[in-house]
Amino acid sequence: MSVNAPDRTASRRRRRSLRAALVVANVAILGVFIHQLLALPSISTNSVTLGVPDGAIPDGTTVFDDHVAGVANLDPALLEAVRRAATDAGRDGITFYVNSGWRTAAYQQSLLREAVAKYGSEKEAARWVATPEKSPHVAGQAVDIGRTDATRWLARNGSRYGLCQIYDNEPWHYEFRPEAISGGCAPRYPDPTHDPRMQG
Template sequence: MVMRTVPVAALVLAVAACAPGADPSPIGTTGDGSIPANQSISLDDSGHAALANLDPALLAAVRAAAADAAARGVELKVTSGWRSREYQQRLLDEAVARYRSEEEARKLVHPPDRSRHVTGQAIDIGPTAAADWLVQHGADYGLCQAYANEMWHFELLTTPGGPCPQPQDSANG
């Protein structure tokens, strides 16, 4: 009989993945919807919680827009999608620490009970050229920029081809 040694970390990961109630997210992702800062995921990454928990109509609209954008040489990437309540609270807490004011932080980050990311009804798109393309063409898919100070944040705010409402001044708008 040949005995092989298995690194303890690999064994712990394997056991944890099989445990009842274990997070089914692929390795490298978390179940809270987080995407590391300055990174993005593809709209094809359906196993990531940030996409898997989005409102299906929102995801379908963004994917349709992405296909048309790609035909014009623009690649839409997701920098944030659905977020758990805990992750949204963590983002707010980090913003309060950064801006040293809850009032300033709330201009950029809603609390969990007000965030459309928590309900799966908001998505952030990057890079800048992709967000700009979506600002210009998103209404064709029902997608609108929700906040004037966040050109990357989109929600289904009109019927496809309809006019988008004026973006709110900030998350407090």
């Protein structure tokens, strides 16, 4: 039995279409992989590359993203409080994004070096970035919440969960203070240089 010419032509067209579809699928998969690779934040410090395992937070990370070390390594009491608050804020259509959370000492040191370069001195940089030895981020005891609607919501409601803004100049920086649940948050420091924990 022989296959006539139209059948062979149709068969060739199907094979070409299948090959083209496979090429397109492979290109799409490669594109997604490259996009995800490029989306991982990293900071180059001399020959050391600091990234997500060191506490860098990819864009769009929420307080529920356990696969991100900067979230997963937060102090359990802080993480529980911020997740309870985020769940309640979600009912108001507000999402708690994490700009920063737990960090390694190496990552904190790289941020401090960047701040010194940006602000011109260690003294001025200290208003924004603590040393690795003093930073509550390195201890997993601080979280920086992203987006203005979330920080406004926390400013109004955070104390109910024991979440307090610590510094006037950092409306995104929250720490867990269980006593705030019944007594409210303590007065804020103007910036970290006024915080007794940062002295000495």
